Amino acid sequence: MPPHDGVRERSGLVRDRETERVRRFYDSVADRHDTSIRLFEKLLFADGRRWVCAQARGDVLEIAVGTGRNFPHYPMDVRLTGIDLSPAMLGVARGRADELGRDVDLKVGDAQALDFPDARFDTVVATLALCTIPDDRRVVAETWRVLRPGGLFLLLEHVRSPLLPVRLVQRLLDPLIVRFQADHLLREPLRYLEAEGFVIDHLERSKWGIVERLTARKPAS
Numbered sequence: 001m002p003p004h005d006g007v008r009e010r011s012g013l014v015r016d017r018e019t020e021r022v023r024r025f026y027d028s029v030a031d032r033h034d035t036s037i038r039l040f041e042k043l044l045f046a047d048g049r050r051w052v053c054a055q056a057r058g059d060v061l062e063i064a065v066g067t068g069r070n071f072p073h074y075p076m077d078v079r080l081t082g083i084d085l086s087p088a089m090l091g092v093a094r095g096r097a098d099e100l101g102r103d104v105d106l107k108v109g110d111a112q113a114l115d116f117p118d119a120r121f122d123t124v125v126a127t128l129a130l131c132t133i134p135d136d137r138r139v140v141a142e143t144w145r146v147l148r149p150g151g152l153f154l155l156l157e158h159v160r161s162p163l164l165p166v167r168l169v170q171r172l173l174d175p176l177i178v179r180f181q182a183d184h185l186l187r188e189p190l191r192y193l194e195a196e197g198f199v200i201d202h203l204e205r206s207k208w209g210i211v212e213r214l215t216a217r218k219p220a221s
């Protein structure tokens with residue numbers, strides 16, 4: 001990304017404008033995020049967080065961890081690391097981890113360029129994350145890189161519906177939601193996962209095909 005398209009960070013990296021816009025958006029909504037997401041989450045995702053976290057094992061990385069809404073659902077024996085672009089969202093997550101008495105290593109980071117060595121984690125978790133991150137394909141590639149062979153990528157996401165009338169509504173709303181909520185309605189991470197080499201162990205769609213639960217595995221060899 002050429003410098004004129006980005007914001008120069010202290011580290012010297014150039015972060016692209018859209019990623020910077022997303023960070024500013026989440027920094028600005030962090031203190032009301034939990035309240036505003038509650039109803040949406042209840043209507044669409046039911047026990048999805050529990051479903052995802054119950055499968056996590058070993059060294060776990062949660063990308064775009066937000067305010068840490070998954071923390072109560074992880075087994076106590078996982079070693080949890082969480083990254084997020086927004087320091088303000090991470091501030092809320094720290095408070096939640098403290099309240100729950102959970103030891104979580106929380107860091108500011110970009111899921112499009114993970115600051116971890118190859119094959120560092122047994123599990124990567126992404127819930128309501130790929131819908132927000134500007135380059136979701138890069139996130140899938142980075143997830144593949146940091147996962148150990150045999151590792152799991154666990155996803156809970158809202159995606160493009162296969163039903164035409166629903167998809168048309170999503171198409172109409174998408175530009176507005178992207179602009180004002182930094183959220184994409186027409187994403188379909190499955191195709192990137194398969195292209196990257198992940199094996200899909202479980203795929204479930206619900207709510208007119210909008211909600212996806214997915215377990216993908218990086219093959220052992």
Ligand SMILES: C[S@@+](CC[C@H](N)C(=O)[O-])C[C@H]1O[C@@H](n2cnc3c(N)ncnc32)[C@H](O)[C@@H]1O
Nearest residue numbers: 026064065066069084085086089110111127133
């Ligand atoms: C809708 S919230 C979901 C938070 C959390 N995953 C959950 O399930 O509640 C989206 C989160 O993605 C984070 N995010 C957006 N782009 C990111 C990026 N490139 N790298 C890391 N986090 C990012 C935002 O800061 C925000 O906390």
